Amino acid sequence: MSTGSLSVSVWRGSKKGRFADYDVPRRDRQTVLDVVTHIQRYIDPSLSYRFACRVGVCGSCAMTVNGRARWTCRTHVNQVAADGRLRIEPLRSLRVIKDLSVDMTDFFDKWAKAKGAFEPTATRTNDLAAIQPGDFKRRQASAGIECIGCGVCYASCDVVQWNSDYLGPAALNRAWTLINDVRDGGSRERLAAVAGDAGCHACHSQQGCVESCPKHLNPTASIAGLKRAVAWAALKGTL
Amino acid sequence: MSARPDTLGETRLWLAQRFSAAVLAICVVIHLGGMIMTVQAGLTAAEIIGRVGGHAGWFAFYVVFVLAAAIHAPIGLRTVLSEMMAIPKHHAGLLALVFGLFQAALGLKAVWGFYRLGGGA
Missing domain, CATH: 1.10.1060.10 (Alpha-helical ferredoxin)
Known part of the structure; x- marks a missing residue:
């Protein structure tokens, strides 16, 4: 069930780049990884990010969400975006390959x-x-x-x-x-x-x-x- | 495999800082306790010098205090310099060493002066 929309800024590029803004439908029990996946599948297929298990086991989907590093598959939008805004960046201290993917x-x-x-x-x-x-x-x-x-x-x-x-x-x-x-x-x-x-x-x-x-x-x-x-x-x- | 010399050196510096911290903790408590007692008792500077200056035990205590501070602070300063400024570790070490020697010299000069004021030496 969709309940409004989210205003999402996502880092695009590598070391140099910019934030791109997207509107994503807000849903119940939606995770930050769901948001990123929505952008990649329905808005901009060129967005790069990494995930595997989606259930907090593999450790591959970590990103910086509203200024703090988090595992995105187990981070619910409700926990971090009460005002309906998300700013998603790659992890700090690691070389950015492209967009949200970092070199581990x-x-x-x-x-x-x-x-x-x-x-x-x-x-x-x-x-x-x-x-x-x-x-x-x-x-x-x-x-x-x-x-x-x-x-x-x-x-x-x-x-x-x-x-x-x-x-x-x-x-x-x-x-x-x-x-x-x-x-x-x-x-x-x-x-x-x-x-x-x-x-x-x-x-x-x-x-x-x-x-x-x-x-x-x-x-x-x-x-x-x-x-x-x-x-x-x-x-x-x-x- | 044994630790590289620089790793061993870093470990020894870390130990020196922890041991000096333990000494400082005791020294600070005694020093502050003494100050509070003298203020509460309303002693003048001359009366404090008369009681503490020239006393070999207090002289030894403050020598230990100064040396512990002169070991502890430069090791921390070295870390701060190397992390916060774009200078090589050995340059940071050299700067910290100079600071530590300066600190020790000033501190010991003050302790010696106080000891002599009270009639010691």
Whole structure:
């Protein structure tokens, strides 16, 4: 059911470009991704944007909506456009390919730099590791494990803007979950990778990532954990 | 893999800033507590100098206070300079070092002067 119209400004172009204005029919339970999809399908097929699952799992549809990074598939228009106006831009701190599509290469390369890959210590011939759900380290890992890699925290982080080498909240959060995974054997190298002014020590604990994370994770707490772990390693001479 | 020297250096600076912050927290509480007590007691500057100046314990306390501040502030200043201004990290480090040395020199000069006013040395 259509209930009026939305006034939508959408970024068109790459680094240089302009906002284009569209009128989009307003509907019940309409998401921001629905709005973008409407423009692309019914008004201007040349609009570029990215999405896949539409249900908050794949993490590919993040955009800047009315000045704030959000996952658009789970952001209802009612939540962000009470006055019927939407301003949709690509994510900050990432190179714009075209319109609303950004190049995520830097973002995911930094996961690799933070040693975000699991380093197994057992083989398929070993028994399964028995880990109690209530185990302290497991609970710390579980607190950050639901990251979908949408880049919303990265785009919301001021330190990423100031320091382009900074690994960012998502990569550091990933490193922290692995450091707390007792099955992983790469923690020593990982701590060396996440220390320093491109790593956890650059974080100012402003918690922009916490504020914006659509999965309600707390990357700032993960980064604080990394700071403690790195400090102990440095004091013990194992960094 | 072990940490690169610059990474290790950054980690040590971070540790130095955190340790100096812990020292400063204690020093500030004692310093402010002392000031409030002297103001409440209505002591004059001469009476304060008479009680605190020349005292080896207070001299040592304020030397620690000044040194902790001279370690803590330049490390933060270095970060601010490198993030907010388009200057290389080592230049920011050099500027912060000069600032820290200046801060330490002024602070220690003041502490030494106060100690001597009270009859110390």
